[in-house]
Every structure is written in structure tokens, then in C-alpha cells.
Amino acid sequence: xxxxxxxxxxxxxxxxxVDVLRGISLSxxxxxxxxxxxxxxAGKSMIGRLVAGHMPPGFAVxxxxxxxxxxxxxxxxxxxxxxxxxxxxxxxxxEPLSSLNPVMTIGQTFGEHLMLLGLDAGKxxxxxxxxxxxxxxxxxxxxxxxxxxxxxxxxxxxxLIAMAFASNPALLIADEPTTALDVVSQTHILALLEEQQRLxxxxxxxxxxxxxLAAHVCDDIAVLxxxxxxxxxxxxxxxxxxxxxxxxxxHAANPDVHGKQRVLPSLAGQMPxxxxxxxxxxxxxxxxxxxxxxxxxxxPQSLRECSAGxxxxxxxxxxxxxxxxxxxxxxxxxxxxxxxAGERNAPALVVLEDVTxxxxxxxxxxxQRRIHGYAVKQVSLSIQPGEFVGIVxxxxxxxxxxxxxxxxxxxxxxGRILIEGKERKREDAAVFRLSRELVQMIFQDxxxxxxxxxxxxxxxxxxYELDHVPGSIERKPRYDRGNQLLKDVGLPADCLxxxxxxxxxxxxxxxxxxxxxxxxxxxxxxxxxxxxxxxSVQAQILNLLLELGKRQGVALLLISHDLSVVRYLCSRVIVxxxxxxxxxxxxxxxxxxxxxxxxxxxxxxVPPADPETVxxxxxxxxxxxxxxGNLSIS
Amino acid sequence: MTVADLNTQxxxxxxxxxxxxxxxxQPRVAVGGAILLMMILAALLxxxxxxxxxxxxxxxxxxxxxxxxxxxxxxFPLGTDSLGRCVLSRVIYGARVALIVGIMSALGAMLIGxxxxxxxxxxxxxxxxxxxxxxxxxxxFPPVVLSLILLVGVGTGVDKVILAxxxxxxxxxxxxxxxxxxxxxxxxxxxxxxxxxxxxxxxLLREVLPAAVPLIITLFSIEMGxxxxxxxxxxxxxxxxxxxxxxxxxxxxxxxxxxQSALWVMLVPVCAIIVTVLGCNLLGxxxxxxxxxxLRLRGE
Numbered sequence: 001x002x003x004x005x006x007x008x009x010x011x012x013x014x015x016x017x018v019d020v021l022r023g024i025s026l027s028x029x030x031x032x033x034x035x036x037x038x039x040x041x042a043g044k045s046m047i048g049r050l051v052a053g054h055m056p057p058g059f060a061v062x063x064x065x066x067x068x069x070x071x072x073x074x075x076x077x078x079x080x081x082x083x084x085x086x087x088x089x090x091x092x093x094x095e096p097l098s099s100l101n102p103v104m105t106i107g108q109t110f111g112e113h114l115m116l117l118g119l120d121a122g123k124x125x126x127x128x129x130x131x132x133x134x135x136x137x138x139x140x141x142x143x144x145x146x147x148x149x150x151x152x153x154x155x156x157x158x159x160l161i162a163m164a165f166a167s168n169p170a171l172l173i174a175d176e177p178t179t180a181l182d183v184v185s186q187t188h189i190l191a192l193l194e195e196q197q198r199l200x201x202x203x204x205x206x207x208x209x210x211x212x213l214a215a216h217v218c219d220d221i222a223v224l225x226x227x228x229x230x231x232x233x234x235x236x237x238x239x240x241x242x243x244x245x246x247x248x249x250x251h252a253a254n255p256d257v258h259g260k261q262r263v264l265p266s267l268a269g270q271m272p273x274x275x276x277x278x279x280x281x282x283x284x285x286x287x288x289x290x291x292x293x294x295x296x297x298x299x300p301q302s303l304r305e306c307s308a309g310x311x312x313x314x315x316x317x318x319x320x321x322x323x324x325x326x327x328x329x330x331x332x333x334x335x336x337x338x339x340x341a342g343e344r345n346a347p348a349l350v351v352l353e354d355v356t357x358x359x360x361x362x363x364x365x366x367x368q369r370r371i372h373g374y375a376v377k378q379v380s381l382s383i384q385p386g387e388f389v390g391i392v393x394x395x396x397x398x399x400x401x402x403x404x405x406x407x408x409x410x411x412x413x414x415g416r417i418l419i420e421g422k423e424r425k426r427e428d429a430a431v432f433r434l435s436r437e438l439v440q441m442i443f444q445d446x447x448x449x450x451x452x453x454x455x456x457x458x459x460x461x462x463x464y465e466l467d468h469v470p471g472s473i474e475r476k477p478r479y480d481r482g483n484q485l486l487k488d489v490g491l492p493a494d495c496l497x498x499x500x501x502x503x504x505x506x507x508x509x510x511x512x513x514x515x516x517x518x519x520x521x522x523x524x525x526x527x528x529x530x531x532x533x534x535x536s537v538q539a540q541i542l543n544l545l546l547e548l549g550k551r552q553g554v555a556l557l558l559i560s561h562d563l564s565v566v567r568y569l570c571s572r573v574i575v576x577x578x579x580x581x582x583x584x585x586x587x588x589x590x591x592x593x594x595x596x597x598x599x600x601x602x603x604x605x606v607p608p609a610d611p612e613t614v615x616x617x618x619x620x621x622x623x624x625x626x627x628x629g630n631l632s633i634s
Numbered sequence: 635m636t637v638a639d640l641n642t643q644x645x646x647x648x649x650x651x652x653x654x655x656x657x658x659x660q661p662r663v664a665v666g667g668a669i670l671l672m673m674i675l676a677a678l679l680x681x682x683x684x685x686x687x688x689x690x691x692x693x694x695x696x697x698x699x700x701x702x703x704x705x706x707x708x709x710f711p712l713g714t715d716s717l718g719r720c721v722l723s724r725v726i727y728g729a730r731v732a733l734i735v736g737i738m739s740a741l742g743a744m745l746i747g748x749x750x751x752x753x754x755x756x757x758x759x760x761x762x763x764x765x766x767x768x769x770x771x772x773x774x775f776p777p778v779v780l781s782l783i784l785l786v787g788v789g790t791g792v793d794k795v796i797l798a799x800x801x802x803x804x805x806x807x808x809x810x811x812x813x814x815x816x817x818x819x820x821x822x823x824x825x826x827x828x829x830x831x832x833x834x835x836x837x838l839l840r841e842v843l844p845a846a847v848p849l850i851i852t853l854f855s856i857e858m859g860x861x862x863x864x865x866x867x868x869x870x871x872x873x874x875x876x877x878x879x880x881x882x883x884x885x886x887x888x889x890x891x892x893x894q895s896a897l898w899v900m901l902v903p904v905c906a907i908i909v910t911v912l913g914c915n916l917l918g919x920x921x922x923x924x925x926x927x928x929l930r931l932r933g934e
Contacts, residue, residue: 407829436831449822453844463830465840515826 001203002051002171003027007064009046009227011274018278020059021046021227025303028220030170031201033194035214035235037250038224039534041271044207046227048173051205052091053081069170087117090164092174092193096156096181100148106132106159107144110166117167131162135192154185158192165196172197175207182394183561183605190217191616209534211250212607215239216615223247226271226284229303233310239611243312246285253539255568257591257606261338264568266539270504283313339587340549340556341571342387347421349523349555350406350439351382355415357401375401377579378415385522388549388556390566390587392602393576399559402576403527406557407441408432440516442526446508450500456511457496460485463518481518488552489514490544506537513544523555530565542568563606567591575599662920666855669913677729684723685711688880692718697896715885715899716892725906728882731792731875732910735865739799740857746800747807748850754808755815756838766812769805777802781864785873795874799861807853811846818845848925852918859914866907882907 009021021043028034036044049055051066051073066073068089073081085091093099101109107128114124125144132140135158148156157177164172174193178186194217197204208214214221214235221238223231223246231244242248249267256262267288272280283289283296293315301313357376362369376398383389391399404410405417408424417424419435443449450459457479464478486496489510500508509529516524526545530538546569548554560566566573566587573590575583575598583596594600607615657663676683692714699706700713700721712722754765781798788794818824819842827837868874869883877884882903889899 409825409829433831436829441826441829443822443826445822449826451821451823451827451841451844462827465836466831515830519830 001028001030001032001069002205003065003067004047005065005067007050007066008062009043009050010060010062012058012060016278018274019062019227020274020277021050022300023303024064024229026222026229026232028171028203028205030203031197032220033197033204033206033218035218035221036205036207036224037209037211037214037221039209039250039271039536041226041273042224043227044224045175048091048175048205048207051089051171051173052085053078086113087167088169089171089173090167090169092157092160092164092172092177094176094179096153096160097148099160100156102148104147105144106146106148106151110144110159110163113163114166127166131166132159134165135159135162135196137162152185153181154189157181157185157189161189161192161196165200165202168200169202172202172204173207174204176209177206178213179209183563184394184601186213187605187616193217194616210607211239211247211535212254212609215611216607216613223250226277227274228284228313230285230313231311232303233307233312236611237307237310243306243310244285244314245289245291249290250535251609253535254609255542255564256609257564257567257603258608261568264539264543266543267536270506270537271534339569339571340386340388340546342384342555344384346385348382348418349385349420351380351416351418351421352402352405353380353416353418354378355380355402355405355412355417357398357405357410358413374398374579376405376412379576379579379581381574381581381584383523383555383557386549386553386555387572388558388570390558390560390570390573391576392560392563392566392573394561394602396578397576398579399576400527401579403441403525403557403559406523407439407525408435409441437519438521439523439525440519440521442513442516442524442529444528445532446505446512447500449512450508452500454499455496456486456491456498456500456503457482459500459511460514461518462515485514485518488517488548490540504537505533506540509533509537509541510544513541513548517548517552517554520552521554523557525557525559527559528561529558531560531562538565545569563591563602575602657921657924660920660924662916663924664920666913666915666917666920669909670917673729673910673913674733676726677733680726680730684720684726685709686720686723688719688724688727689878690719694718697892697899699896700898703898712902713896713898715888716896717888721885721899721902724880724885725882725902727880728885728903728906729910731869731879731881732862732865732907734792735795735799736858736862736910736914739796739803739861739864740854742796742800743804743807743857743861744850744854747804748811748846750804751808751811752815752838752843752846755812756819756834756842758819762812765808769808772805773809778867781868782873785868790873790875792875792879795865795868798868799864802864803857803860806857807850810853811850814846814849815842818842848921852922852925855914855918855921859911859918862907862911862914866903 004024004026007021007024008019010017011020024047026034026036026047036047038044046059050061051068053073061074068084076084100106104112110128110131111124114127115121119127128144129140132143137143137155137158143151143155143159151159177193178189181189190213193204196202206214206218211221211223215238216235218235221231221233221235222229223238223244225246231238231242231247238247239251242251249265252265253267255264269288272284272287277284280287281300282298283292283301286292286297289296296315301315303311303313304316306312355376356374356378359373359375361371361373379398379402381389391402393399401410405412411426419431419438422431422434424431424435454462461478461482464481482496483493486493491507491510491514495503495507500511503511512529513524530541533541542565545556549556556569558566558569570587573585573587574581575590575596577598583590583594583599590599591603594603695710695714696716696718698710698714698718701708701711703713706713710720710722712720712725715721715724750765754762781802784798784801785794788797824837824841827841832840865874865881866883866886869881870887872884872887874883875881885903886900889896889903893900
């Protein structure tokens with residue numbers, strides 16, 4: 001249906017040009033699903049934009065062809081292309097909420113789309129209800145009168161899927177359709193996409209950063225790295241027997257939810273930026289490749305068919321040991337490796353006793369109507385020194401509120417919070433100070449958590465600006481501490497005088513961790529700290545946290561929606577739903593034998609590492625899961 | 635991966651060290667700054683620059699035309715007014731009052747407005763609501779009437795004019811800066827500073843204020859222009875300064891009667907006001923672009 005041959009996309013940056021995409025050859029047939037996999041900056045979204053004709057200024061195709069159903073897409077006029085888009089080629093965007101006009105109802109948006117498709121006004125209403133029902137939205141008639149903000153992210157995405165399939169398109173391009181959604185909604189949306197795609201026999205191009213997810217949903221997979229297609233083949237085979245060192249690294253950097261624990265191998269460094277590409281003469285992965293030689297650093301590798309339909313851009317010798325998964329070697333070496341369990345018998349560091357956090361929303365002109373909701377409902381937990389504990393749950397489950405309560409950014413409505421056995425109360429400044437010295441927080445978004453006007457040095461040692469910290473006046477102790485922290489979090493020495501804007505995402509997150517470590521706390525509270533990072537950077541950060549736990553004995557409360565990350569780091573896990581703890585226990589036991597239905601649902605939503613396992617599981621109900629909202633009118 | 639990303643990657647530069655360099659590269663900053671610098675120099679060096687005393691009357695040379703017109707002489711380069719006073723000298727001395735009022739009242743409005751904005755925006759809740767109510771109430775008074783009442787009440791003089799402008803215009807700073815503070819306050823680094831143990835005052839000064847400084851500088855230079863116009867208006871109706879002090883507004887008032895026969899006497903102070911206010915606005919506009927990283931990326 002769509003075939004791209006030997007495509008090169010060149011960007012003009014100043015007076016020199018860079019090949020943003022180089023030698024891309026892909027094809028997707030009717031009724032097939034092609035997965036484009038890569039980390040951010042790999043150029044995967046650029047392929048989607050190329051097909052849509054939405055190229056940023058300065059970008060032009062310098063070589064190759066893009067054929068759609070026998071027509072050359074690149075030769076089309078703007079008018080011809082417009083006739084194709086939205087009719088024969090449909091899109092599903094990444095951010096469902098921002099893709100729907102907030103001042104139009106679903107019915108108006110959908111109706112406008114149908115009008116453009118040329119459907120008579122009289123038939124539109126009936127058709128919309130039919131389409132919305134086919135994506136398993138409850139009460140579709142009522143849905144038409146709603147505005148986007150009244151719907152959940154998953155519901156919005158269902159509406160967009162219904163709109164995309166309304167024209168019975170030949171090709172659907174889905175750009176990270178589930179990245180903004182919860183794990184549970186993700187599974188439902190993917191299952192729904194698959195159902196619709198079978199029904200309409202549509203060719204689908206699924207753009208994603210998740211190799212495992214792609215392997216289970218797609219027929220074929222193309223792996224991209226820095227604008228190059230490094231591997232391409234049948235999905236099962238790419239995941240089961242990855243040939244290219246990058247695919248292998250990507251696969252191995254994902255922690256597993258089942259099976260033996262292993263240390264995550266992480267690649268050093270990061271993907272080269274667009275402006276750096278011009279100065280790389282050979283294979284773009286060579287600088288990070290564990291098996292590189294002089295040959296591949298100097299000249300580009302060509303795509304080579306290593307088995308039927310499985311193409312790889314690497315030298316022939318490289319894949320020899322790929323049949324024997326290299327991770328087994330590391331697995332053997334670290335048989336005794338385990339998550340930090342902490343000191344069982346020591347007095348608990350932090351204890352929450354029946355803590356409830358209630359919030360009040362005022363409605364009406366004079367705020368006369370009050371609505372109470374519970375962000376956290378009677379949660380009790382304790383954290384031992386040196387222990388790594390994980391909290392998992394969907395967004396809105398109250399896990400971030402627990403973090404805010406523990407660090408003291410919010411005060412509980414009822415219940416007690418004990419820091420080393422002392423109750424922290426609003427008026428007790430001494431316990432607050434103790435709590436600040438013992439408990440520090442690592443923030444989710446390093447971009448927002450680092451003051452852009454402070455240098456790395458002044459960020460790391462910010463605590464020295466306090467009056468009661470020894471060494472706050474002299475420069476020397478502060479400088480030494482800054483250097484020490486830089487080493488602790490594995491940043492190069494020349495970073496000290498830089499500003500956050502000059503750091504990569506992973507480096508920023510390291511500074512974020514380093515700042516929390518400055519006062520040598522005994523507990524770090526980490527709220528979703530790896531969710532915004534690429535897989536290979538995520539592995540680096542996770543290993544850093546493990547190392548800090550082992551070397552400095554610091555405890556960690558990790559809040560995450562990603563179960564595999566929690567399993568990798570934490571010895572104990574707490575599952576939260578709608579503000580309450582529904583299950584708690586040793587990570588291995590909970591993951592191997594989940595008791596609560598919600599835990600089982602969460603575990604089923606994670607794409608498994610084994611390519612032969614069927615996922616999303618067939619018995620999955622496609623209906624929107626009905627959750628009890630945590631808003632209740634009192 | 636867009637061209638903008640290319641820029642961020644290649645142009646990774648230290649925000650502080652290059653700022654001065656970048657400021658001057660902005661043409662609006664350069665032009666506006668040059669105009670204001672010229673005005674300030676003229677005002678400071680007035681006794682040496684001006685050819686005559688601004689109050690010296692030469693009744694034989696009433697309404698003499700400027701030097702390039704027929705009958706003009708080099709003694710009075712821009713001619714004389716109806717009392718035979720040198721127009722050039724009067725414009726130069728007038729810049730003193732204009733700039734003092736401009737700078738002092740912009741400074742006063744900035745201090746009061748920004749301080750209240752920081753407190754309200756940072757603490758939120760009741761304090762913020764109280765400050766916002768006062769601002770709303772204050773802004774509902776017509777500004778000209780408010781300053782007239784003030785001046786009639788407290789009497790005339792340069793210091794009274796400054797007071798009037800500050801009392802009328804601090805709300806502008808308060809509104810705009812508060813919006814900026816509200817955005818900054820929600821950033822995680824402000825919470826991070828609190829969790830490290832920073833007091834509210836320290837957090838405000840070290841984390842919140844620096845983010846608002848570019849905006850405050852920009853507002854300051856625009857406010858200067860506004861204050862100069864207000865001063866000219868007030869002295870035009872004779873409410874600003876005693877008659878023995880020369881101001882541009884007073885020159886306009888004096889020249890009103892001879893507008894048919896001697897237009898230049900009117901035009902000179904008008905041009906002085908326009909050029910000075912234009913300089914302030916250009917500088918403010920240029921600073922806004924130069925200090926805003928998002929606009930800078932697009933501009934270059």
C-alpha cells in the first residue's frame with residue numbers, strides 16, 4: 001500500500017546540509033501493521049510527517065521515492081494531497097486531548113469531519129453513533145453532546161480512532177497513539193486498533209518507542225537510529241533474534257516483569273543530535289557500539305538480508321553471537337544480584353498511619369457548592385532504612401499525593417506522619433527540619449525542576465545557601481561537595497559550570513538526583529523519574545539509583561506506573577487504586593502471584609518480553625473500563 | 635527534530651555571559667538606548683551644552699525663526715519664543731525634568747508594583763485575592779482624574795508629579811508581573827528550594843524574582859515613556875512645576891498662542907517628547923525580545 005524506497009531527507013541548517021533520514025526503505029501492505037521503533041530523535045515521526053506532507057521548513061527529500069497505492073506521493077500537488085489526507089490516509093495523533101478542538105462538542109468535530117468526507121447532513125448523526133459504538137464507547141448518543149474536557153484521555157483517543165476509520169482509509173499512521181495514556185488504557189486502545197484494522201483491512205504504520213509493544217502488535221518492525229534504518233524484519237524475529245547491536249541493546253535495556261532478574265546493560269552516551277550527524281562519516285551507531293571496528297566508523301554500512309525478510313545494517317561478523325542471547329551471560333554473572341531490602345530490624349525511617357488527604361473544590365458563583373474528593377484514603381505504610389519501595393498505580397490513583405505528603409509539601413487531612421518515630425506537625429519546626437534532612441525528593445520533570453538560571457554547581461549545592469548548613473560561608477567546602485556529587489551521579493567534570501539548557505535529558509535527571517543527595521538524606525522520594533526518558537537512558541538512571549542504594553545505603557520510594565521499573569529496583573511494592581492501597585508485599589511475590597484483581601489487570605497490561613506470548617490477550621474486554629471516580633459530592 | 639532543535643543544539647551557550655553582547659546586537663535596543671543616552675547626557679550637561687539661560691528673555695528677538703529659515707541667526711539655533719527665550723536651551727533644560735520624572739516614577743512604580751506582585755503571586759490565597767481586589771479597584775479610576783485630584787490636594791512640584799505617577803501606575807507592574815510569578819511558582823524548582831529548607835523570602839529572591847527580572851526591566855523602560863507623557867500633560871495645564879522651571883509641557887502651553895505665526899516653537903518640544911518616548915518604547919520592545927529565550931530563537 002505504502003512503499004518507501006531508498007529515501008534520504010536533507011535539512012539545510014545554516015550553510016551546510018545534514019541527512020536527517022538516510023537510506024530508508026520500508027513497505028506496508030494492505031491489512032498489515034508496520035512498526036517504526038526508535039528513541040526520541042531517531043527520525044520516526046519525520047517519516048510520518050513526510051507522508052502527510054507536513055515537513056518543517058528547510059527539509060527536502062534529496063533522493064528516493066514514496067509510493068502510495070501506485071501514485072508518487074512526492075509528486076502530488078498540494079490539492080491532490082489534501083484529497084488523500086483524511087480520506088485514504090488517516091492519522092491518529094499522540095496527544096488525544098489537544099487534538100480535539102476544546103470549544104466544539106464531539107458531535108460537531110465528528111460532523112465536520114464527515115461533512116468533509118461528503119456525507120449528507122441527514123445521514124451524519126446516525127453514522128456518528130454507529131462509528132462511536134464500534135469503538136466500544138458507552139452511550140455514543142450522549143457522547144456526541146460532550147466536550148473533549150469531559151472525556152478521559154482514553155475516550156478521546158477512541159473518538160479519534162472512530163474518526164480515523166470513518167473514511168475507511170487505506171493507510172493509517174498512528175504516531176505514539178498510547179504514550180499519553182495509562183498502561184491499562186494503552187492495552188485497550190491497542191486491542192481496539194487491532195480490531196478496527198482487521199475489520200477495515202487497513203495498512204497501519206505504528207510509530208512507537210516501545211520495542212516490545214511493537215513486536216506484539218505489528219507484523220513487521222523497522223528499528224531506526226539517528227535517521228538510519230538499522231534493522232527491519234518480521235516482528236517476532238526482530239524481538240526474538242535481534243541482529244543489530246542497537247536493537248539488542250534496546251531490547252536488553254528494558255527490565256522484565258517476569259522471569260529472572262538481571263542487571264540492565266546500558267549503552268554509554270546518547271544518540272547524536274541532528275547537527276552532529278554531518279560529522280559522522282560511517283555507521284551512526286559506531287560511537288556507542290560495543291562491537292565496533294575501524295571499518296564501520298569510517299564508512300556507512302549497507303542494509304543486508306541476513307535471513308528471509310530480515311534486513312540489518314551491520315557488518316556480517318557482528319551478528320554471529322546474536323543467536324545466543326548475550327544477556328544470558330550477564331544473567332549468570334549476577335545470579336546473586338538483588339534489590340536493596342534494607343534493615344528489617346531497625347526502627348522505621350518514615351511511617352504513615354491512616355493518612356487521608358482530602359481536597360475541596362468550590363463550585364458556583366460564590367463558591368457555595370463544595371465538592372470533596374479524596375486524593376489519599378487511609379493509607380498506612382512504613383519505609384525501613386536502606387529499603388527500596390515502589391508504589392504503582394494509574395494516574396489519579398493518589399501515588400503522587402503520597403509522595404507530596406511524605407516530603408511535607410502537603411499536610412494530611414487526618415492521620416499521622418512519623419519521621420524517625422517523631423510525629424511531624426504543622427507547628428513543629430524542629431521535626432520539619434529533621435524531615436528535610438532525612439527525606440529529599442527527586443522530581444518527575446527535570447526541565448521544570450532545575451532553575452534555568454542556576455549553573456550545575458549552584459544547583460547541586462543549593463543546600464549550602466542555607467544559613468545553618470556548615471560551610472555555607474566559605475567557598476571551599478561547597479566546591480568540594482559539588483565535585484563529589486558530580487562524581488556520585490556520574491557526570492563529566494566539565495559539567496560543573498554549565499547551565500541546564502546545555503544538558504541532555506538524562507544528564508538533567510542526574511543533576512536532579514545529585515541535588516537531592518546533597519544533604520545526604522536517608523530516603524529519596526522519586527516521582528516517575530524515568531517516565532520521560534528514553535529506554536537506554538532509563539537503564540543508566542536505574543543502575544545509578546541501585547548503585548547509590550548499595551554504596552550509600554540510601555532508601556528509595558519509587559513512584560511509577562511502569563511495573564517493570566518497579567520490579568527492577570524495589571524489594572517491596574505497594575499497589576494503589578483511587579487513593580487506597582489495594583495490595584502490598586514483596587515484589588517477587590506480588591508479581592508472581594497477584595491477589596487483587598487490579599494488580600492482575602496492571603500486570604496483564606505490560607507487553608511481555610517473549611515474542612511468542614499473545615498480547616494483548618485475546619479474552620480482553622474491549623469496553624471502556626468503568627472506574628469509580630474519586631470525586632464524590634457530599 | 636526541527637530546525638529549531640538544530641539551533642538549540644549548536645547554540646548551546648551560557649545564558650548569562652553572552653547576555654550583554656546579545657542585547658546590543660538587537661537593533662531596537664541599540665537605537666532606543668542611544669536616544670536615551672543622548673537625552674540623559676544633554677540633561678546632565680545642560681549648563682554647558684545650552685547656548686543661553688532657559689529663562690533669559692531677549693524682548694528684541696521675539697519669535698525669531700530657526701537658523702535655516704529666512705531671517706534666522708546662529709545666536710538662536712532653534713529660534714525664540716514669544717518672550718524671546720532660546721527654544722534650544724529650553725528644550726535641553728526641559729529634558730532634566732522629563733527624565734527625572736521618567737526615571738524616578740518608573741522606579742517607584744516598579745518597586746511597589748513588583749513587590750506586591752511577588753508577594754501575591756507567590757503566596758496566593760487570601761493575600762493574592764486582597765492585592766488583586768485593590769488593583770482592580772485602583773484601575774477602575776480614570777488615571778487622569780486620579781492624578782489631577784492628587785496634585786490639587788498635595789500641591790505642585792516635581793516630587794508631587796512623581797508621586798502621582800507612581801500611585802496611578804504601580805498597578806500596571808503588579809498585574810503583569812503577578813502573571814509571570816504565577817507561572818514560575820508552579821515550577822518544580824520552587825518547591826525543590828522549599829524542600830531543601832529555603833525560607834519563603836529566600837525562595838522569592840533567589841528562585842522566583844530572577845525569572846521575573848527580564849519582564850520587570852522591560853516594563854520599566856516602557857513605564858518611563860508613559861511617565862514622561864504624563865508629566866508633559868500635567869505641566870501643560872500648569873499643575874506640575876513652578877513657572878521658573880522649564881518643562882516640555884510648559885513650552886507647549888506657551889507656544890499655543892503663536893501656533894499660526896511661529897509653528898517651530900510648538901514643534902520642537904513635540905519632537906523632543908516623541909523622540910524620547912519612542913526611545914523608551916524601542917528599548918523596552920527590544921529588551922523584551924532580547925531577554926525572552928523563546929522569541930530570541932525565532933528571531934535569529
